[in-house]
Amino acid sequence: VIIFASEDVLTAEESERGFLLLELMRSYLELDMFASLTVHTEETLQAGEEEMLRFEKILHKYMELYPDKSWNFPKAHTHRHVWDDIRRKGATRNYNTKPNEKAHRILKLFYQLHTNFKNVIPQLLKLNEADLAHHFIRAALDLLDASVAESLNKESTDLEPVKQIIGTEHVSLGSPSPSMTIATLEATFSSDLAFKDFRKKLGRSLSNRLGSQVRLQQNHQVILNL
DSSP states (O other): OHHHHHHSSSSSTTOOHHHHHHHHHHHHHHHHHHHHHHSSOOHHHHHHHHHHHHHHHHHHHHHHHHHHOOOHHHHHHHHGGGHHHHHHHOOOOSSGGGGGGGGGGGHHHHHHHHOOOSHHHHHHHHHHHHHHHHHHHHHHHHHHHHHHHHHHHHHHHHSSSSOOOOOSSSSBSSSOOOOOHHHHHHHTTOOOOTTTHHHHHHHHHHHHTTOOOOOOOTEEEEEEEO
16 A cells, blocks of 8 residues: 555656656566466466566666665565466466465474474474374364264253143143132133033033933033133
C-alpha cells in the first residue's frame, strides 16, 4: 500500500531517484505476481519474461545511481530462472517453501532448547523422530478415548429403563383419581356424545364381560382416569 501511495509523492519531477526506486519495486511486485500464479499459460509465461526484461533494465539504471548497492541476493536472482522452472516443474506453489514455513518452527525450538549447538543435525533428527512418535501415540490415545466414550454412551442408552404401562390400551395403573357418581359424570360430559347414556352403555358392557346382568344406578360411584 505504501508503495502505490508513494507514487503521488515520489514523482519523476520531485525525486528522480525515488521515482526510479518505485519503478523497480513495482516491477518486482509484477514479477512476484506472475511467478505466484497457480495456473499458467504461454501468455502468462511470456508476460512474466517480458516483465523480467523490464525489471533488469530498471535495475541497471538504479545500479548506476547506487554502484555500492549489491543486488546479488537470492530473491532478486531466482526470477531469472523461474520461468524455465515453471515450464519444467509446473506452478511454483508445488515446490516453493511457503507451505512449510511454519513446519520448521518446532525444529527451531528443538535447536534452541534441546541441543548443545554442536553437531546439531543428529540431535534434531532424534528429537524430530521422538516428536513424531509422541504425536502418533497421542492420536492413538485420542482415538481410544473416543471409542470408549462411544461404547459407554451406547451402554448407558441400552441400560435406560423402559417405561412400561401396566394395563391395556384403555385401562392403565396410575395415580388414584377421585370418584364421582354416574349422574355427575354424565352431567360433566353432557356435551360429549361418547358419554350419552353412559350408565346404560357401561351396564351392557359389564354384563357382556361378566356373563350376568349388571344394573347400574345414577348414584353408583365410578372413577374416571383421564
